[in-house]
Amino acid sequence: MNAIEEFINKESSSGILLIFATLLALLFSNTFLAPFYESFLHIPVEIRVGALQLDKSLYHWVNDGLMAIFFLLIGLEVKREILEGHLSSFSQIALPGIAAVGGMVVPATIYLAFNQDNPIAVNGWAITTATDIAFALGILSLLGKRVPMSLKIFLMTLAIIDDLGAIVIIALFYTAELSTLSISVAFGSLIFLIGLNFFGVAKKPAYFIVGTILWISVLKSGVHATLAGVALAFTIPLKAIDENQQKCSPLKEIEHNLHFWVAFFILPLFAFVNAGVNITEISMAQMSGPVPLGILLGLFVGKQLGVFGFSFVAIKLKLAKLPEDSNWLQLYGVSLLTGIGFTMSLFIASLAFEDDSLFQYTDKLAILIASFVSGILGYLLLRVKP
Numbered sequence: 001m002n003a004i005e006e007f008i009n010k011e012s013s014s015g016i017l018l019i020f021a022t023l024l025a026l027l028f029s030n031t032f033l034a035p036f037y038e039s040f041l042h043i044p045v046e047i048r049v050g051a052l053q054l055d056k057s058l059y060h061w062v063n064d065g066l067m068a069i070f071f072l073l074i075g076l077e078v079k080r081e082i083l084e085g086h087l088s089s090f091s092q093i094a095l096p097g098i099a100a101v102g103g104m105v106v107p108a109t110i111y112l113a114f115n116q117d118n119p120i121a122v123n124g125w126a127i128t129t130a131t132d133i134a135f136a137l138g139i140l141s142l143l144g145k146r147v148p149m150s151l152k153i154f155l156m157t158l159a160i161i162d163d164l165g166a167i168v169i170i171a172l173f174y175t176a177e178l179s180t181l182s183i184s185v186a187f188g189s190l191i192f193l194i195g196l197n198f199f200g201v202a203k204k205p206a207y208f209i210v211g212t213i214l215w216i217s218v219l220k221s222g223v224h225a226t227l228a229g230v231a232l233a234f235t236i237p238l239k240a241i242d243e244n245q246q247k248c249s250p251l252k253e254i255e256h257n258l259h260f261w262v263a264f265f266i267l268p269l270f271a272f273v274n275a276g277v278n279i280t281e282i283s284m285a286q287m288s289g290p291v292p293l294g295i296l297l298g299l300f301v302g303k304q305l306g307v308f309g310f311s312f313v314a315i316k317l318k319l320a321k322l323p324e325d326s327n328w329l330q331l332y333g334v335s336l337l338t339g340i341g342f343t344m345s346l347f348i349a350s351l352a353f354e355d356d357s358l359f360q361y362t363d364k365l366a367i368l369i370a371s372f373v374s375g376i377l378g379y380l381l382l383r384v385k386p
Contacts, residue, residue, distance in 0.1 A: 014263035015138020018342070021271040022368070029276035037276055054216070062273050063350055066266045068215055068229040073262045074163045075233025076255040081160060083238050095311060095320035096157035102310025103158065103338050104129040104165055107302030114294035121291050124352040124363065126169045128298030130344030132371065133159035134267060136337045139375050143382050147330065150323035155334050158307070166344050167230050174351040175223050182221035186228070189214035193235035202240035204250050207232065224351065267343060274346045275368060277361045291359045292366035299339045299370035308335035333382035339374030341367055 028037035043058040056064065082088060107128035115121040136155055140147050192210050201207075211232040219225040238251045286292070311331060314320040322331065345367045353363060 014267055015132075015134040015136070015141070017264060017268050018132075018135055018138070018271045021268040022275040022342075025272045025274075025276040026279070029278050030280055034278065041273055041276075054219070059273050062270055063347070064219060064225045065215075067270060067347060068226045069258065070229070070262050070266050070270070071167070071226040072211075072229035072233050073255065073258045074160075074167070075230040076236065076251055076258070078160060078164050079234055079236075080238060080251060080255065081157070093157070093161075095314060095323070096154050097161055098314040098320060099154075099307045099311045099335075100158045100161040100165065102306035103131065103162065103303050104306070106306030106309070107298035110302040111294035111298040114290040114297075118290065120353075120358070121294075123173075124291060124295070124349065126166070126173065127295055127345050127348050127352060127363070127367065128302055128341065129162070129169070130166055130341045130348060131159045131162045131303070131338045132340045132342035132344060133163070134263065135340045135342050135371065135375065139337055139340070139379050140334075140382075142379065147334075147382055148323065148325040151326050151330055151334050154323045154331075155337065158338065162338075163344065166348065167227065170224055170348070170351065171227055174348075179221045182217045183223070185217035186214055186221055186223070189217060190231055190235070193232065197235045197237050200237065200240050202237070202242045202248055202250055204236075204254060207236055207250070270343060270347075274350065275364070277364045277368065279365060282360060282362055282365055286360055286362050287365065289359070289362060292362040295345075295363060295366035296370045299341045299345065299367065300374050303339040303341075303374070304332070304335045307338045308332050311335070329384065330382060333378050333384075336374050336378035336381060339378075340371040342371045345371070 025037070028034065041057065041059040044055065045058055045061050046053070046055040048054075085092075108125045111125050111128045112122065115124070133156065136159060137152065140152055140155065189210055193207065193214065196206055196210070211228070214232060215225055215228040218228040218231075233251075236251045236254060238249055240248055240250055242248045308331065311320070312328075315322055322328070346364060349363050349367065353359065
C-alpha cells in the first residue's frame, strides 16, 4: 500500500468513527444523559509547575491542547506535500488549488451577505470555508471503486489547501490581545526550533521539548494555541542524518506515529465534546436566522458552487485538466462533499463565537445539517454510474 492509499484509508476510517462520535454526542445532549454530558465537558483539569498554572475545563483542553496536535499533523502533511508531494508543482496543485479558492471565497461571500449588518455575527464568516477531510474521504470509502483514485487525490489535496487556508485565517482574524512576554518566549522558542533544523538535529524529543514551551507560550500569548502545532511542524526536517549516520526522516516518522492518535482518538473526542447540541430546544424560527442560514447556504450551496464553478472555468480555460478517469458528474459529486465542514467548521465557530450559547447553538446545528445533507447527496450522486 503506498503512502496516498494509507493516508486515505486512515482518514476514511476516522470519518466513519466521527459519525458515531457525533451521534453519541447528540444522544447524550438530547436525553436524560444531558447533565452527565455537561459535567463531562466542564471537568476541571489543572497543571501547575511553580508559578506557571494551566487551569482549564476538559472542553478547552481538547480545543486548545489536543487540537494543537491535530494542527501539528496538518502542518507536517502540508510541509511534506509542498516539498515532495501534490503541492510541489503547478500541474499537481492547479485544479485543487483553484477549486479550494472558490470553495473559500463563494461560501464566505454568501455568509456575509446574510450577516454583514451584525458586527458580532460577521465574525463567523470563515465557518463556511472549511472542508472536513476525514468525513469527506469516509464517504468516498463507502463507494469503493466507483470513484477513481484521481478524484480521491483531488479531494485530499483540496482539503489540505483548505486546512492551510484555515491556518492563515485563524492567525490573521482570530487572535486576541497579545502578551508581549509570552510572544517573546514563543518567538525565542521558534528561533531555537529553526536552529535545530538548520543544524540538522534529528532527535525528535528535542523538537517536542522546545515545541511544548512554544505551545505554552502561545497559549498564554493571545494567539490561538493550535498555531504552535503548525509552527512546530514546519521546523521539523524532512530529511536528516541520525546518530548512526543513517538517513532518516523525522517529519515522516512523526507524521506516521501521530496519524493513528489523531484519526482514532483526538478527532472523535473533539467531535464528541463539540457536536452535542440540544436540538429539542431549537425552533424552526431560530434556524431561519441570518447566522444559521448563512452557514447552511454557505456550506451546502456555496461550497459546491465555488469548488465546481472554479474547477469548470479552470478546465475550460485549460489552466488545469479534469482528473484522470473521471467525468463532470463525478467532479460535481465530489464538490458536494466539500460542503462537509464539520471538524474545522465547528472549531472555527468556537473561535468566532467564544460564547457557545450566543446564537442558541443554531450555528453548530447548521454546521451539522449542512455537512449531513452535503454528505448524503454527494454519496447518492457518486453512486450513479457514469
